[in-house]
Amino acid sequence: MxxxxxxxxxxxxxxxxxxxxxxxxxxxxxxxxxxxxxxxxxxxxxxxxxxxxxxxxxxxxxxxxxxxxxxxxxxxxxxxxxxxxxxxxxxxxxxxxxxxxxxxxxxxxxxxxxxxxxxxxxxxxxxxxxxxxxxxxxxxxxxxQVRRRRLLVMVIAFGCMAAGLSADVVRRALSPLQEVTDAARQLTQGELGVRLAPPGDAEFLPLADAINQLAATLATRQDEISARLELTRQLAAIVAHEVRNPLQSLTMLTDVIAHEPELAERLKLLDMSLREVALIEVVVQRLVGSGGELRLVRGQASLTELLERCVAMLGPRAREGKVTLKAELPPERLVASVDAALLRRAVENLLLNALQILSEAGGGVVQVALSRAEAPARAIFVVDDSGPGVPLVDRARIFQLGVTNRRGGTGLGLALTKQVIDAHGGTLGVEDSPLRGARFILSIPLEVD
CATH class of the missing domain: 3.40.1840.10 (YNR034W-A-like)
Structure with missing residues (x-):
């Protein structure tokens, strides 16, 4: 070899x-x-x-x-x-x-x-x-002979001095190359913050610049990969959240269907279940296809019917948790250009958040109301509960990803709701409720520019 x-x-x-x-x-x-x-x-x-x-x-x-x-x-x-x-x-x-x-x-x-x-x-x-x-x-x-020996000693001494000088010259000449080698080894070990100082020899300057550019590029790529992995993790968590909660509601609805004696009512509940399955598929496609940024698919939708379906779907869960779920609908039919699938999921998340808190507390009251406001024209959803409420110190960050006011919560539902409402050009806030719990106020414009 x-x-x-x-x-x-x-x-x-x-x-x-x-x-x-x-x-x-x-x-x-x-x-x-x-x-x-x-x-x-x-x-x-x-x-x-x-x-x-x-x-x-x-x-x-x-x-x-x-x-x-x-x-x-x-x-x-x-x-x-x-x-x-x-x-x-x-x-x-x-x-x-x-x-x-x-x-x-x-x-x-x-x-x-x-x-x-x-x-x-x-x-x-x-x-x-x-x-x-x-x-x-x-x-x-x-x-x-003595002089010859002296000459030999002088020659040897001169040779040693020359060898030492040449070794020092070689060491100095290769010192920048050794620094480059050490930097490259650190890069292979994942130390992407390494940077080379400009070498004294102009011949090594392009090589040092190339190593520094490589380190900067690798650091940027690593940051991009980390950001993508974090986005993927968040999307996976959100998708799991938006699938798990509806599946729990579907499970309870299936149990209701199994015990419903009237055929017409069973067919109605079955149709509701099929609609919910279709809604889950639509929501998942929206979330996965968004790449971290929600893109609405707007269409004319009845906000009144949207709220009725939310309440009907969550009725079994409310009864199981000993929670009274009330809905107050406007006398007129409210229609707006919205992404019905995502808006319904946003309203459901507000209701689910209240139901879960009250179920853990042994029961309570959740009340949702839909109304119309003018100047400008907008639809307002108000969700009140009789739970512990949201402390003042937490209200500014309750809609941030990962922040929750419920034991065992993921901090995803309210964050996703805020994203959906922001995408619609609306507002979402929290304050004290007349029921002594929390009041969430969701407002979206009825007219889209």
Missing amino acids: NRRFSARARLAGFAALLCVVAVLGVALPLSVELNSQQAQSQRQAVVVLAQTIAQLQVGDTPPELTVDGLIGLGVLGERRELIHQRGLTDALVETYARRCPPRLVPGRAVVVSTSGESGPVAACAPLTGGKALLVVAEREGSSA
Whole structure:
């Protein structure tokens, strides 16, 4: 399996290669120059020593052998045979004795080793009687070795400094990239609030901007998804509420049908049940299709008949809860352009809210009245109950979603009722009732612009 090196490793390797090239570029010429200077200096020292010793007279004080790395001395005869030696080996004598010229200029030594050789440095100086002095020394003395070691240490130190500098350069160069990597990792972990500061390197600025835009886009999308999920949850709760309550009424109505002896009355109740089922379907379609915003389907409807059906449908529930449900209808037939399905559900929710509170309290009275008002023309539904009422501190928020004045309530019925009335251009309020409970006043215009 092939494994690719990371960008950090590749940059570090490239920087190290540059360091090696730089070190070699400095060290090699310096080493060559140092070797050349050392070889020349050593040859000069050997020549001077040979000339100095050759010029000694009897009784002179011998000079100090100051040549660094001196191997030995030898005295050669006229035929350049070895007469005397000190510290030389036969191989050295044989190599350099043959190179010593038969005739030498008095007082002047000559180098008999070549500069291209890797061996010792040798020089011959003339002696009396045709003899010659052979001086042999190491090509590189101990001091030169010390200097070479120092050079090596300097090169290593320079290399380490260059490597450290290159590592710091790589770290600084890749620091913005590491920040981008960390930010991307935080995004994958759901931390959508992460933002990158503008990097110092212009090359990384587009990448940082892209990461910030991505984080902002993801945060926006997450907010949108959360809002949609919340809307879906609310719609599901409202639909369940608007199905559950009518089903309870249908269940009670079915029981009434089962015990009704008169056929005509049973058929009437059955027709009411079918109408209620159809109404449930219409309301659910309205709510689901609204996408969170109610859209009315208006039509001419009799508000008087609408209220009569509400009271008839809720009659069994009122009797079961020991609640007296009364309706006061206007003498004339009120007709308005409304969404009959949603308006009926809104009125039913007001009545159901009162019935449920009184049923839990052991009974009471609920009274609903429909009337007409002028200037402007409007229909007014008034629902009174003899329950505990709505405290003043709760009246401003009783129609908000999730707020309820009943134990075990969902806070959906009154909120949906308020939405329906607002969509009709009407008003909905609550105040104290003459029955010592709550009075809900629902008003909608009879004329639609």
